[in-house]
Amino acid sequence: MTRNAIVTGAASGIGAAVARRLLDDGWRVAGLDRAFRSEAGQDAGSSGMQSIECDVAEEASIDTAFATVAKQFGHVDAIVCAAGVLATGSLTDMAVSDFDRIFAVNTRGAWLCARAAVPLMVERPAAIKHNPGRIVFVGSIAGIRPKTGGGAYGAQKSALHVITGVMAAELGPQGILVNAVAPGTVDTPMIAAVTSSLGDSSYRPSGNSPLGRIGQPKDVANVIHFLCGDASTYVTGSIIPVDGGTRAAFVPPTG
Ligand SMILES: NC(=O)c1ccc[n+]([C@@H]2O[C@H](COP(=O)([O-])OP(=O)(O)OC[C@H]3O[C@@H](n4cnc5c(N)ncnc54)[C@H](O)[C@@H]3O)[C@@H](O)[C@H]2O)c1
Numbered sequence: 001m002t003r004n005a006i007v008t009g010a011a012s013g014i015g016a017a018v019a020r021r022l023l024d025d026g027w028r029v030a031g032l033d034r035a036f037r038s039e040a041g042q043d044a045g046s047s048g049m050q051s052i053e054c055d056v057a058e059e060a061s062i063d064t065a066f067a068t069v070a071k072q073f074g075h076v077d078a079i080v081c082a083a084g085v086l087a088t089g090s091l092t093d094m095a096v097s098d099f100d101r102i103f104a105v106n107t108r109g110a111w112l113c114a115r116a117a118v119p120l121m122v123e124r125p126a127a128i129k130h131n132p133g134r135i136v137f138v139g140s141i142a143g144i145r146p147k148t149g150g151g152a153y154g155a156q157k158s159a160l161h162v163i164t165g166v167m168a169a170e171l172g173p174q175g176i177l178v179n180a181v182a183p184g185t186v187d188t189p190m191i192a193a194v195t196s197s198l199g200d201s202s203y204r205p206s207g208n209s210p211l212g213r214i215g216q217p218k219d220v221a222n223v224i225h226f227l228c229g230d231a232s233t234y235v236t237g238s239i240i241p242v243d244g245g246t247r248a249a250f251v252p253p254t255g
Helices: 013-024 059-073 096-122 151-174 189-195 217-228
Strands: 004-008 028-033 050-053 078-081 133-138 176-183 239-242
Touching: 004 013, 004 059, 004 096, 013 028, 013 078, 013 217, 028 059, 050 059, 059 096, 078 096, 078 217, 096 133, 096 151, 096 176, 133 151, 133 217, 151 176, 151 239, 176 217, 217 239
Parallel strands: 004 028, 004 078, 028 050, 078 133, 133 176, 176 239
Antiparallel strands: none
């Protein structure tokens, strides 16, 4: 039976890679993103994804988008909450509006979408109920090992990691697994936006990977695909770093 997924932030970066990975594996995917300007529920051409405009910072927008998904899919097997924004700045100087925005989108928005998906998972047909429903959050290595200039961003990702664990414990009895990935720096438009501003950006990556390269969206999408699939049915409440080993050991400076 075809499985149905909701992917937030599906218009770009990690969310787009997750949507592609699931579509390639035969899933039906509803992509939710505030960047989609298409009519709700329209098929996004050759990709096969249902593109639905949704601002995850707005409860009313989430309600409308999930009603569209419920109408089109009936039930949902997995939700991947990848919508997010980045704001940098020291905790003494950063704008209060930036602080509020990243919590509203990345933490509150992810939580609202995840819990809106629960009734759609509980509705799954008996034939597939042996396979647990899945909620996957996109946390960050910044929520495990925060860095200067990213205190607010790290704090909200850390909060999301806590939400992951508590939701896993609360939803386990209903047959729903809740996990998060914690990527290191990934090559997406989010990072390009803060590193390309005439070279004077104060942004610094979350450490250098011993693998000698920056993470790609598909590196993260592959792990999320595992968390949505048949090989991870006894994994819940886990925060899985996908960081190329950047925090595996402190590398002392040379010279
Ligand atoms: N890129 C990295 O280095 C990195 C590292 C760790 C975690 N993450 C997390 O991964 C997730 C995806 O980031 P990305 O790097 O792919 O960024 P991205 O900018 O490429 O994609 C983010 C998507 O979220 C959408 N979005 C933003 N605000 C929204 C809102 N209010 N409602 C609906 N959609 C909204 C954007 O339109 C965009 O399509 C974020 O939660 C981010 O915090 C990224």
